[in-house]
Amino acid sequence: MSPYKSLPPSAFWRSGVVESDPNRMEGLYKKKFDIAPTDGIATAGSCFAQHIARHLRSAGFRVLDVEPPPKAMTEETARAFGYRLFSARYGNIYTTRQLLQLLQEATGKATPANIIWERNGRFFDALRPSVEPDGFASPEEVEIHRRSHIHHIGRMLRKTNVFIFTFGLTEAWTDRESGTVYPTAPGTIAGHYDPGRFAFRNFTFRDIYDDFVEVRSILKQLRPKIRFVVTVSPVPLTATASGRHVLVATAHSKSILRTVAGQLEQEFDDVDYFPSYEIITNPAVRSGFFGDNLRNIDQAGVAAAMHTFMSGHLPDYAGDAPYALHAPTDEKPPRQDNEAEDEVVCEEMMLESFAGGRA
Amino acid sequence: MKVCAFGNSYMIAIKDAIEDSDSSLNGSVTFAGCYAGSFSLSVAGDVVKPGPRFHLSFAEHKGPDILLSDYDAFLIVGLRFNFQHAAKIYAKHRLWQHATADHYIISEKALESSIKDQLSLTIAVDLARSLRQQTDKPIFFIPQPNPSEAIKSMRLTTEQLKELYERWQVLFEDEVGIEVYRSFVRAAEAVADDLFAKFLPQPADTMTPVFTDNSYRVEFKPKFEPNPDGAAVPPREGDILHANPLFGHRVMKQIESLLTVASRAESTPPAFRAPRPLPITLSSTWHPSFPEDVS
Numbered sequence: 001m002s003p004y005k006s007l008p009p010s011a012f013w014r015s016g017v018v019e020s021d022p023n024r025m026e027g028l029y030k031k032k033f034d035i036a037p038t039d040g041i042a043t044a045g046s047c048f049a050q051h052i053a054r055h056l057r058s059a060g061f062r063v064l065d066v067e068p069p070p071k072a073m074t075e076e077t078a079r080a081f082g083y084r085l086f087s088a089r090y091g092n093i094y095t096t097r098q099l100l101q102l103l104q105e106a107t108g109k110a111t112p113a114n115i116i117w118e119r120n121g122r123f124f125d126a127l128r129p130s131v132e133p134d135g136f137a138s139p140e141e142v143e144i145h146r147r148s149h150i151h152h153i154g155r156m157l158r159k160t161n162v163f164i165f166t167f168g169l170t171e172a173w174t175d176r177e178s179g180t181v182y183p184t185a186p187g188t189i190a191g192h193y194d195p196g197r198f199a200f201r202n203f204t205f206r207d208i209y210d211d212f213v214e215v216r217s218i219l220k221q222l223r224p225k226i227r228f229v230v231t232v233s234p235v236p237l238t239a240t241a242s243g244r245h246v247l248v249a250t251a252h253s254k255s256i257l258r259t260v261a262g263q264l265e266q267e268f269d270d271v272d273y274f275p276s277y278e279i280i281t282n283p284a285v286r287s288g289f290f291g292d293n294l295r296n297i298d299q300a301g302v303a304a305a306m307h308t309f310m311s312g313h314l315p316d317y318a319g320d321a322p323y324a325l326h327a328p329t330d331e332k333p334p335r336q337d338n339e340a341e342d343e344v345v346c347e348e349m350m351l352e353s354f355a356g357g358r359a
Numbered sequence: 360m361k362v363c364a365f366g367n368s369y370m371i372a373i374k375d376a377i378e379d380s381d382s383s384l385n386g387s388v389t390f391a392g393c394y395a396g397s398f399s400l401s402v403a404g405d406v407v408k409p410g411p412r413f414h415l416s417f418a419e420h421k422g423p424d425i426l427l428s429d430y431d432a433f434l435i436v437g438l439r440f441n442f443q444h445a446a447k448i449y450a451k452h453r454l455w456q457h458a459t460a461d462h463y464i465i466s467e468k469a470l471e472s473s474i475k476d477q478l479s480l481t482i483a484v485d486l487a488r489s490l491r492q493q494t495d496k497p498i499f500f501i502p503q504p505n506p507s508e509a510i511k512s513m514r515l516t517t518e519q520l521k522e523l524y525e526r527w528q529v530l531f532e533d534e535v536g537i538e539v540y541r542s543f544v545r546a547a548e549a550v551a552d553d554l555f556a557k558f559l560p561q562p563a564d565t566m567t568p569v570f571t572d573n574s575y576r577v578e579f580k581p582k583f584e585p586n587p588d589g590a591a592v593p594p595r596e597g598d599i600l601h602a603n604p605l606f607g608h609r610v611m612k613q614i615e616s617l618l619t620v621a622s623r624a625e626s627t628p629p630a631f632r633a634p635r636p637l638p639i640t641l642s643s644t645w646h647p648s649f650p651e652d653v654s
Contacts, residue, residue: 067463068463069469069473070448070451070452070465070469070470070473071447071448072444072447072448072473072474072476072477073469073472073473073476074476077472077473077475077476080472081466081468081469081472132466132468132469133468134468136466137467141455141466144455144464145455145464145466148455148458148463148464
């Protein structure tokens with residue numbers, strides 16, 4: 001009698017992957033806890049996390065939005081100004097250290113340094129440079145807007161029952177003196193790269209694990225019953241400063257993030273893991289959920305991931321059916337990326353403009 | 360110089376100004392007017408077919424349709440192209456200088472973008488898009504005048520007046536009003552630029568400093584036609600939104616100087632010219648479905 005004899009089909013590669021519909025894989029996600037319609041959900045993370053916020057909202061979940069846009073603003077403009085991407089206008093939070101830094105700032109435990117960057121006479125909040133595409137008129141204005149932003153994050157934290165975080169990157173740029181972590185490299189959206197002032201950092205498993213444990217601790221102090229859903233962004237690195245090939249650097253980064261997420265899920269009853277990374281990178285799709293640049297996730301991929309999440313939490317969930325069924329064949333499905341509705345704001349992509357041979 | 364003006368009730372101040380006085384326009388103006396809520400017309404090729412609720416003031420004009428090729432320039436008056444959009448946004452979102460604990464702070468650029476978004480959804484802009492698809496002649500946006508300064512002190516005897524008061528109250532402080540008005544003007548200019556059109560802001564000397572000087576306030580709500588029995592149009596209590604022919608005269612002075620420039624040029628001045636087909640989809644028949652407003 002083999003111990004594998006009584007296992008379900010999902011435990012076997014052939015029945016679980018090869019012969020499964022990659023858009024609706026059975027048994028891939030078993031929620032650890034319920035999310036009630038009244039639960040305040042806060043979302044944060046890398047650009048893939050923007051899809052989560054939008055889909056949860058449209059499915060009727062109570063996704064917090066403590067910095068809403070004016071009603072007069074169109075969705076397109078709102079996205080360009082960092083509204084409605086997450087629960088507050090913090091922009092993409094790629095690393096756990098950046099998240100920890102934000103929570104420490106919001107709870108008065110620490111203050112980031114060197115956060116005002118300049119470009120062409122305009123001034124940017126270096127910790128969320130993309131939310132004001134043209135920057136501010138003065139450094140003082142950056143500070144005023146940041147204080148307001150931090151005030152609203154405090155409000156958000158006091159209302160949060162479920163915190164959903166998408167791990168994005170291990171690599172980041174930091175201020176050598178203060179340790180402040182930035183979402184973008186200096187000189188990408190604003191600022192100037194000064195090697196004496198900024199340092200590259202590739203966070204390790206231990207760094208990321210410890211940072212998230214500290215994040216959890218801070219939030220538990222504020223909201224003892226808070227629960228967490230963690231995911232890993234399947235979006236590969238646009239560029240790496242690690243000195244390795246970007247493919248190797250991506251595997252390294254994603255492996256660490258996935259391992260941290262798994263460790264947290266195993267260790268804490270209030271941390272659930274949602275396998276968006278696995279859904280998108282499933283070999284059965286043959287990279288079909290990636291756009292033409294092999295980085296962006298297309299609508300079908302987002303739909304598949306969100307359908308899995310929603311079905312896990314809403315038994316009768318019918319919406320968000322896959323846009324294009326990706327059958328497990330060699331045939332490539334039609335690409336559906338670059339559709340405005342599904343565009344995400346990803347300042348990391350700015351690095352593309354610095355790729356070799358381009359201006 | 361032949362000009363065709365499209366608009367709603369705010370156009371009447373200009374129409375009356377021209378009809379009441381000797382205009383130095385050196386030409387003629389055809390007014391095609393309709394209440395904003397009923398405004399519908401179709402633009403197909405050279406032909407503009409006004410909807411059934413239109414009133415046309417014919418000046419050397421023949422036939423029920425308007426031929427774009429008959430005119431040298433087009434005015435778009437009111438049609439919800441107004442400062443009110445900024446006032447509405449400012450109720451909740453304010454520049455940091457003016458914000459209190461009850462407001463979200465918004466950057467100048469985000470405020471302008473919000474206003475621009477709203478202006479882009481107006482009947483005026485929809486009409487300009489349709490016209491611009493067919494002609495490269497000058498198009499001018501003339502905004503609805505800002506409310507009369509009387510709004511600050513008038514008795515709020517109706518729900519509509521209370522609503523208007525609350526909407527505009529946020530801009531009563533001169534410093535606040537001026538700042539927001541500047542944002543509106545920049546947004547309006549940007550909208551016009553996108554259509555290779557020209558935005559004509561309300562003449563500065565008609566404002567105090569943001570609301571319209573009381574001397575330009577209309578005494579009666581204007582109508583496109585007198586009552587069928589010839590009786591005087593009954594006054595509408597508390598009309599603080601429409602301006603009188605004196606105001607229309609001031610606006611015409613603005614237009615005249617610009618049209619003079621346009622007429623002296625051999626062809627359409629570059630600032631007004633569409634250099635290539637615009638990347639927008641033309642709806643040949645267009646029926647806006649905006650909620651009724653005071654126009």
